[in-house]
Amino acid sequence: MxxxxxxxxxxxxxxxxxxxxxxxxxxxxxxxxxxxxxxxxxxxxxxxxxxxxxxxxxxxxxxxxxxxxxxxxxxxxxxxxxxxxxSDRYYLDFFQNIKDDTKFGFAKEQDDKAVMVEYSSPNTNKPLHLGHVRNVLLGYSVAEIIKASGKKVYKTQIINDRGIHICKSMLAYQKFGENEAPTEILKGDKLVGNYYVKFDQAYKAEIADLITQGQSEAEAKKNAPLLLEAQDMLIKWEAGDKAVVALWEKMNQWVYDGFDVTYKNIGVDFDAYYYESQTYLLGKEFVAEGLKTGVFIRKEDGSVWCDLTEDGLDEKIVLRSDGTAVYMTQDIGTAIQRIKDYPDVGGMVYTVGNEQDYHFKVLFLILKKLGFDWAKQLFHLSYGMVDLPSGKMKSREGTVVDADDLIQEMADTAEEISKELGKLEEYSNNEKQELYKTIGLGALKYYILKVDPKKRILFDPKESIDFQGNTGPFIQYTYARIQSILRKATSTSLSDQVYKDVKLHEKEKQLIKQLEQFPEVIQNAAAQHSPALIANYTYDLVKDFNSFYQNVSILGADTEEEKQFRVGLSQSVSATIKNAFGLLGIDVPERM
Missing domain, CATH: 3.30.1360.70 (Arginyl tRNA synthetase N-terminal domain)
Incomplete structure (x- = not known):
């Protein structure tokens, strides 16, 4: 207890x-x-x-x-x-029980229902960008935190691989591509994204041309030949046209291969994949069931709706008058399909931006009305946008901050600051490059995850890599400092000491009190779906350690018992930093 x-x-x-x-x-x-x-x-x-x-x-x-x-x-x-x-005895007994526990704070997996966490869910017409990075980091971290709280977790995504936006990239490639293919320098997702931008450029030129011929802007946007061709390509795709499907499969594979490289660079993974091309017809059977039970109503034009006005929402269409599905229908069907595929799942977390808040309120309410008990355990992990000092990003105009470029920029910034500080002079070039990436990624992840998910972020790469203050590199540096202490104390045995005669210094007691909070912080972070609680706990722990380090001599303690205790305490702090940062997907370097 x-x-x-x-x-x-x-x-x-x-x-x-x-x-x-x-x-x-x-x-x-x-x-x-x-x-x-x-x-x-x-x-x-x-x-x-x-x-x-x-x-x-x-x-x-x-x-x-x-x-x-x-x-x-x-x-x-x-x-x-x-x-x-x-009493000191309480703190010493507590410390005695945790110092050899490499998984201190993590709960054992319970025989409870699993949780499925969805994140990333990109479109296959462009590479991952800064907005996706916040999504991916949040989803992955929440999944790891829920797992640490004692639940089984499945990580998943639904890839938006169909629709008019995909056809725009395909059409532009067909017209302007000249059989260009991905290379080691140009990944497939970037190549396809380039053609999405080219479509928009050509489309705008056609609109301008039609306006000079006397059409209104609204007419020109609707009548531009490129848009009409893209719409025709979508119809052919839905009809199974072999040539169109073959092009779609080839370009999507390029994008998947590119995504895989980015996910590996960021350090995230998935257990299950869903594809919109396979799920967009799901849900219709449940609309039919809902019509029988009165959950849905059919209007005179044949369209089907769910009346949520008594629940404080509005009417929501779930089937068009021509019988085609809408996104809501698809999401209803996909949620139900996931439970069929993973029967031990009892709840789901959807990591999606806050512009979709209303959509998820409606989705969760409809699933409850359809009688699914697990619908009570659905959560929308809503998050705010990420802005840069340069302003808002736009995919169509090619002004997004590419995730791969961002990761490289973070490593470059880490290199620049490390050189200024002169911290890595004894490292080989390969060791330096690996460490720059670790510091850069740690800075990026921590800067984003330390903020409450609901808040909008202004991301400043240079500020995030400051080696002082509430930053990832500051915490990583403290971890590396502790490893240096432990290397110097190799002769000290930490395993069987009981610490009978240790009288706790106030700084030692404060550190143990902070360590004691870690299991509860994990449980709270899981319940609130908030990596920020883990991030800021870790910063507080590091501040307490640095205060301890400045006020108490570790290796120069008065007695061997005190020395062993302080080395052991330092070891427990470093293990907890590593565990906490692991929940955020951040690596900690042994030297820095």
Whole structure:
């Protein structure tokens, strides 16, 4: 049990013994720095079951704990707040139990329903860009955090590989491609993305030409020959035209191969793939079922709708009058198909930008109305856009920040700053390049993940690689510093020491208190789908370690026992940093 859980049992026992009353729960908070104590019990909520002066009640409860509970070594009361001092023995015993646990904080997998986390889900007409990077980092990290909280997790994506936007790239390649193919320098996803931009350029030129011939802008956009050809290509694709399908398969494979390289560079993976070309017809059978049960209604023109006005939403179409499906229909069918494919899944997390908030409210509500119990365990991991100092990105105009280019830019920036600081003079060139990538990626991931997912981000590459402050490189550098300490302490045995005579320094106690929070932080981060909780916990842990390092001599301790304890504490901190950063998908370097 955690300190809070242990104390809650004893506080409830105190109230029972002193006042013959039963407390349902105990409210705790961190003790304010100006008062002595390690944890504070808030007395005011107890007044519901115990009548009296809060300060007097606090004194009575505090004395009971001091007299009856070994881990309590002192207390003080400030108005209605009972500040409790915890014995060194408690912290030493806690530390003794975790110091050899490489998976400290991670819960064992429960025999519970699995969770499926969807992220990335790109279009096959362009490479991954900065917006995708935030999506991928969030989805991957949330999946890892949920896994660490004790649940089985499947990582998935649905690839948008059909539709008019795909045909635009295909048509431009057909017209202007001259059999160009991917090379080592030009990945397939970038090649296809180039033709998406070329389509837009040619399309705009046609629009301008039609306007000079007397058409309105709206007419010109609708009548431009290139758009009409793309629409015709989509009809042929849906009809299974062999030549069109062959071109579609070839160009999509180029894109998939390119995506794989980017995912590997970013350091993320997937367990299952879904493709819109295989799912866009799903859902119709459930519309028919919903019509029978009254979940859906058919209008006079033959279209089918779901009336959600009583739920505070509006009417939502699920089938057009010509019988064709809409995105909502497809998403209903895909969700149900995933449960068929993975029967142990009891909930899903959709990592999709906040412009789709309304869509997911409707989707989840319709699935509930269709009677699926697992629909109660669906979550939209909504996130804000990522902006750059240069402004908003546009795929059609080719002004997006390509993910591969961004990763390289981060490594280059790390190299530039490292050279200025002169930190890596003893490294070989290969070691330096690998480390620049580790630092650059760590900076990128941490900068994005330390922010609450709902907030919009202004991403500044140079600021993210600062070796001071709340950044990835600052934390990585602290980890590397600890590894240096551990290498110097190789003669120190850490395995069987009991630490009977260690008297804790305040900085040592603060570090152990911070370590103790890690399991709860993981559980909270999983419940809130927030990697930011892990990121900012790690920063706080590192700040506490650096304060400890500056105030307490580790290798120059007065006794061998103290030295072993401090080395062991440093080792536990570094292991926790590594575990926490692993949940964010960030590597930590042994030297830096």
């Amino acid at each position: 955690s300190l809070q859980e242990t104390l809650e049992v004893h506080v409830k026992a105190a109230i029972k013994a002193l006042f013959q009353s039963n407390l349902e729960s105990v409210e705790f908070q961190a003790t304010r720095k100006e008062f002595a104590g390690d944890i504070t019990v808030v007395v005011f909520p107890m007044l519901r079951v115990v009548k009296g002066n809060p300060a007097v009640i606090g004194e009575q409860v505090g004395q009971y704990l001091l007299d009856n509970v070994d881990l309590v070594k002192g207390f003080n009361v400030v108005k209605g707040f009972l500040n409790i001092e915890i």
